[in-house]
Amino acid sequence: MSAFDAANMDQNFEITWGNSHAHMINNNIDQVISLSLDKASGSSFGSKNQYLFGKVDMQLKLVHGNSAGTVTSYYLHSEGLTWDEIDFEFLGNVSGDPYVVHNNIYTQGKGNREQQFYLCFFVDGIPIREFKNHESTSGISFPSKKPMRVYGSIWDAEDWATKGGLVKTNWTEAPFTASFKNFNANACVWSYAASSCTSNSSSSSVGEWITQGLGAIGEEKMKWVHRNYMIYNYCTDMKRFPNGLPPECTISVTKESKFNTNK
Ligand SMILES: *[C@@H]1O[C@H](CO)[C@@H](O)[C@H](O)[C@H]1NC(C)=O
Numbered sequence: 001m002s003a004f005d006a007a008n009m010d011q012n013f014e015i016t017w018g019n020s021h022a023h024m025i026n027n028n029i030d031q032v033i034s035l036s037l038d039k040a041s042g043s044s045f046g047s048k049n050q051y052l053f054g055k056v057d058m059q060l061k062l063v064h065g066n067s068a069g070t071v072t073s074y075y076l077h078s079e080g081l082t083w084d085e086i087d088f089e090f091l092g093n094v095s096g097d098p099y100v101v102h103n104n105i106y107t108q109g110k111g112n113r114e115q116q117f118y119l120c121f122f123v124d125g126i127p128i129r130e131f132k133n134h135e136s137t138s139g140i141s142f143p144s145k146k147p148m149r150v151y152g153s154i155w156d157a158e159d160w161a162t163k164g165g166l167v168k169t170n171w172t173e174a175p176f177t178a179s180f181k182n183f184n185a186n187a188c189v190w191s192y193a194a195s196s197c198t199s200n201s202s203s204s205s206v207g208e209w210i211t212q213g214l215g216a217i218g219e220e221k222m223k224w225v226h227r228n229y230m231i232y233n234y235c236t237d238m239k240r241f242p243n244g245l246p247p248e249c250t251i252s253v254t255k256e257s258k259f260n261t262n263k
Contacts, residue, residue, distance in 0.1 A: 009183070012047055013033060013183070022036070035177065035180070037063075042156060045180075049187075049189050050078075051148060052144075053144075053187065056187060058180055073090065080146070092162060099118075101119050101123070103115045127221060154177075234246070
């Protein structure tokens with residue numbers, strides 16, 4: 001209970017867009033932010049804190065029923081023109097058809113690293129993507145220098161989100177509502193150009209997460225998701241990158257083939 005006490009949402013977040021469409025509910029039973037979208041506006045919230053390294057958890061309840069054309073997102077974003085960003089965008093669908101989770105990673109203001117998965121599984125505790133730090137050996141920039149805030153939003157993307165834009169938002173069913181709750185950050189808070197985790201803090205004072213990797217079981221789970229639910233991977237899209245795949249793609253392919261020969 002301590003991590004989610006009554007003032008939790010107010011203390012951690014502020015509404016950043018679509019004021020009247022966003023609601024923070026703080027009572028003894030629920031600490032929830034609910035975001036809605038109608039023809040006039042979508043809405044979003046952002047964390048008050050900035051984090052540099054961390055493990056953040058939040059539970060999302062996506063738009064139910066016909067959510068075609070809507071996008072509910074949960075993402076991390078740093079400031080400035082050469083920002084870093086980690087995105088989870090949940091693309092709505094018509095009733096009964098699966099949601100798609102669209103994922104991207106930006107470093108130094110550049111993304112183009114999309115992957116998409118069907119959301120037919122519980123993401124909870126199942127890794128869907130690993131972006132390794134190869135910066136010192138390959139120069140591929142890694143999002144490790146810019147503190148980020150945590151954001152949630154809902155917006156209209158009927159021109160592309162569902163079945164490539166073929167299915168539009170049915171505005172007669174608005175407002176579309178998504179909710180976010182149980183935020184928990186095991187993270188280093190960035191404030192006044194300094195981190196709450198000092199360079200000599202140990203994992204026992206910061207938390208297990210700081211040295212945690214996927215491990216063999218995590219790798220297996222991720223491969224299972226990739227085999228069964230992956231729809232799109234920029235790393236296999238030769239048409240999009242006729243002059244060669246981005247460098248991080250070939251690094252992971254080498255590693256993947258090493259795994260296979262070990263089997
Ligand atoms: C919606 O459902 C269809 C299957 O009917 C699927 O092909 C599509 O990827 C789903 N998601 C989106 C965002 O279009």
